[in-house]
Amino acid sequence: MVRHDRDTGSHRCATGIAISLSLLFTLGINDDARCGPYGQNRARMRKVPYPQGKLDLQGVPYKILFETYRVTEGKRNWELYQMDADGSNAVNLTRTPHLDEMYPHASPDGSKICFVVDEGGRREKVRNVYTMNIDGTGRVKVATNARQPCWSPDGKTIAYLKGEYERYSTREYATAKLLFYDLRTGQHRAHPNRNLHHLYAICWSPDGNWFLAAVHGGMGYSDTILAFEADGTRVFDLERWGVRGCRPDFSQDGKRITWGQTDWDLCVGDIDFASGEPRVRNVRKIVECLRTAKVYHVDFSPDGKYIVFSYGPSAGGQQVGGFARGWDICVTNLTGPWIKVTHDGNHNKEPDWVPIASTNP
Numbered sequence: 001m002v003r004h005d006r007d008t009g010s011h012r013c014a015t016g017i018a019i020s021l022s023l024l025f026t027l028g029i030n031d032d033a034r035c036g037p038y039g040q041n042r043a044r045m046r047k048v049p050y051p052q053g054k055l056d057l058q059g060v061p062y063k064i065l066f067e068t069y070r071v072t073e074g075k076r077n078w079e080l081y082q083m084d085a086d087g088s089n090a091v092n093l094t095r096t097p098h099l100d101e102m103y104p105h106a107s108p109d110g111s112k113i114c115f116v117v118d119e120g121g122r123r124e125k126v127r128n129v130y131t132m133n134i135d136g137t138g139r140v141k142v143a144t145n146a147r148q149p150c151w152s153p154d155g156k157t158i159a160y161l162k163g164e165y166e167r168y169s170t171r172e173y174a175t176a177k178l179l180f181y182d183l184r185t186g187q188h189r190a191h192p193n194r195n196l197h198h199l200y201a202i203c204w205s206p207d208g209n210w211f212l213a214a215v216h217g218g219m220g221y222s223d224t225i226l227a228f229e230a231d232g233t234r235v236f237d238l239e240r241w242g243v244r245g246c247r248p249d250f251s252q253d254g255k256r257i258t259w260g261q262t263d264w265d266l267c268v269g270d271i272d273f274a275s276g277e278p279r280v281r282n283v284r285k286i287v288e289c290l291r292t293a294k295v296y297h298v299d300f301s302p303d304g305k306y307i308v309f310s311y312g313p314s315a316g317g318q319q320v321g322g323f324a325r326g327w328d329i330c331v332t333n334l335t336g337p338w339i340k341v342t343h344d345g346n347h348n349k350e351p352d353w354v355p356i357a358s359t360n361p
Helices: 021-025
Strands: 002-005 010-013 063-072 075-084 100-106 112-119 126-133 140-143 146-151 157-163 175-182 188-190 199-204 210-218 221-229 235-237 246-250 256-260 265-272 279-288 293-300 307-313 328-332 338-340 349-353
Touching: 063 100, 075 112, 100 146, 100 349, 112 146, 126 146, 126 157, 140 146, 140 157, 140 175, 146 175, 146 199, 157 199, 175 199, 199 246, 210 246, 221 246, 246 293, 256 293, 265 293, 265 307, 279 307, 293 349, 307 349
Parallel strands: 075 100
Antiparallel strands: 002 010, 063 075, 063 349, 100 112, 112 126, 126 140, 146 157, 157 175, 175 188, 199 210, 210 221, 221 235, 246 256, 256 265, 265 279, 293 307, 307 328, 328 338
16 A cells, blocks of 8 residues: 655555665566556556667757756756757756746747746745746746746736745645736736635646646645636536546647656546537556656647656655756657656756747757
8 A cells, every 4th residue: 555645755655665776677567557547558568768769859849948956156056957859958048056946838939938936045935936038038027926837828928826825835736826927018817716726737728718737635626637717717627537646738739638647657638628618538648657766747749749757766856846866857759668868867857848849950
């Protein structure tokens, strides 16, 4: 029996039997590949990354953003990096050794990034939402005591979650409401559903009509994935369709979603809102890892052919700014193979595709 705490990422086995990490990582093949009640993939799934040559990502024209904790000008801190799909040409976009930048998300036209910054001393620390140009210039503060922003489909608005408490907290679900920031006017407005509470990992649908989000202990839900109206008050629990877990993401055409079903399984499913409410079909597992590790933070590539995610030892903290030594960024083509595209283990997390093809040769 395993008890699982998604906030701290802890796993405690009732038997108390410890298995060597190095031994387990030499195994990594499994017959059971079930994901939800409606989708099933009976192919044997490898539970560790494939060799680098298994996927050729050099021709993928999209870049990847991610957060990473490493030394910058002699000081360890969180920075935002950008790299090619195969992990090459990594660039530090922030270079701010006395600030911590995390949770990068590229705008739909690929010109800007929204992200969070932890600012202030230990007793006065606060998490704020910012935007900047894709090259790291033109930083603008959007909101104070705010977290986990995402872009509207037209790139004119940022949705963000307000911190539940004035006191700083690393708990992802310590959120009280959802607000919108208009980049042109600088005005803020509240979502019409004032009962939104303890949400995290919000994602705006490409048609602008819906949000996906994880919820933990709020709005009458324990721990699940919700779909709710962008301009209304209706809320739907996707668990009835076999969608459980956290950190959902839409494909760019709005027809599929991906999410973490558990700490060890990543899934995809087909989503349809034609009936006026969400329906998810063809739920299936695409990645599975050993239970001594975790897979998290999934994101569809703009062409829908790949998913990027983070992967590392189970001791790592998956929450924004949670230390996760040994974690790296991985990519899968959704048919089975997945490989690491970073290899330094510098707490590499929260990857996000830049949705416009690079013009670099």
